[in-house]
Amino acid sequence: MQDSSSNSSQTSTVVITGASSGIGLGLARAYLDRGFNVVANARTDERLAAAAKELGNPARFLGVAGDIGQRATAATLIERAVARFGQVDVLVNNAGIFNAKPFVEYTEEELDQLVATNLKGFVYASQAAAKHMVARRRGHIVNITASIALQPNQQVPAVLPVLIKGGINAATRALALELAPHNVKVNAVAPGIVDTPLYTPEMHGFLNGLAPAGRIARVQEIADAVLYLTGADFTTGVVLPVDGGMSTGKW
Numbered sequence: 001m002q003d004s005s006s007n008s009s010q011t012s013t014v015v016i017t018g019a020s021s022g023i024g025l026g027l028a029r030a031y032l033d034r035g036f037n038v039v040a041n042a043r044t045d046e047r048l049a050a051a052a053k054e055l056g057n058p059a060r061f062l063g064v065a066g067d068i069g070q071r072a073t074a075a076t077l078i079e080r081a082v083a084r085f086g087q088v089d090v091l092v093n094n095a096g097i098f099n100a101k102p103f104v105e106y107t108e109e110e111l112d113q114l115v116a117t118n119l120k121g122f123v124y125a126s127q128a129a130a131k132h133m134v135a136r137r138r139g140h141i142v143n144i145t146a147s148i149a150l151q152p153n154q155q156v157p158a159v160l161p162v163l164i165k166g167g168i169n170a171a172t173r174a175l176a177l178e179l180a181p182h183n184v185k186v187n188a189v190a191p192g193i194v195d196t197p198l199y200t201p202e203m204h205g206f207l208n209g210l211a212p213a214g215r216i217a218r219v220q221e222i223a224d225a226v227l228y229l230t231g232a233d234f235t236t237g238v239v240l241p242v243d244g245g246m247s248t249g250k251w
């Protein structure tokens with residue numbers, strides 16, 4: 001569903017959650033480069049304004065601030081996308097937090113935060129988008145999960161993020177089945193470790209050693225996989241690792 005291959009004469013529109021930094025910001029840039037309209041969500045207007053300035057394409061960019069863990073944010077996101085650009089062709093569920101620590105040390109607050117952002121965010125945004133896409137009989141939902149949910153790593157204890165990302169990997173396939181008769185695709189990209197502001201340069205040496213490829217991913221490499229799936233019209237229910245081999249086996 002690249003813009004150039006769309007049957008519609010309208011420019012295609014992607015909604016990206018968590019698009020003020022890291023992978024989400026890179027996705028916004030990649031979709032703008034492909035000619036899409038981009039509707040970007042993050043929690044604050046300030047961070048979205050900074051992203052808008054960096055991307056420099058105000059005619060095809062709309063920022064919609066709000067906590068994606070709140071149901072109302074998802075409804076507003078889709079409503080405002082439709083009001084500004086006419087339709088939503090793609091939703092990328094990217095907003096997420098990742099905190100690695102021993103299982104017994106997770107606090108109740110951390111659990112609540114993970115459930116709100118990573119799980120409820122996925123559910124609410126996907127529900128709002130799916131209703132719109134089913135009515136149009138066209139659309140694509142892409143979930144950004146994590147390769148560590150496919151193959152946990154003893155050096156990176158992260159049971160709670162893995163619990164939710166692994167659940168979304170399973171839900172990707174189940175929702176793909178449910179929505180296939182409506183011409184709506186559902187796929188996931190499962191990154192390994194990606195060069196984002198989450199990691200300081202001092203951490204890169206350790207992180208590079210976690211992948212058989214011997215390095216972490218560039219944000220563009222995650223965006224390439226999302227764009228590939230967006231353009232692959234007969235591909236649904238796939239969880240695509242982009243992890244330099246991390247989830248392939250033990251090395």
Ligand SMILES: NC(=O)c1ccc[n+]([C@@H]2O[C@H](COP(=O)([O-])OP(=O)(O)OC[C@H]3O[C@@H](n4cnc5c(N)ncnc54)[C@H](OP(=O)(O)O)[C@@H]3O)[C@@H](O)[C@H]2O)c1
Nearest residue numbers: 018019020021022023042043047067068095096193194196
């Ligand atoms: N980086 C990696 O190595 C890696 C590996 C595997 C998977 N992933 C996944 O990739 C996704 C993006 O990660 P990233 O590394 O790019 O993270 P990041 O740089 O921390 O970006 C996270 C984005 O989500 C937004 N966000 C956080 N909580 C939100 C909420 N409640 N409502 C709306 N927006 C919210 C943040 O915006 P504001 O702070 O401005 O609200 C920010 O734009 C996540 O789902 C993550 O689990 C990342």
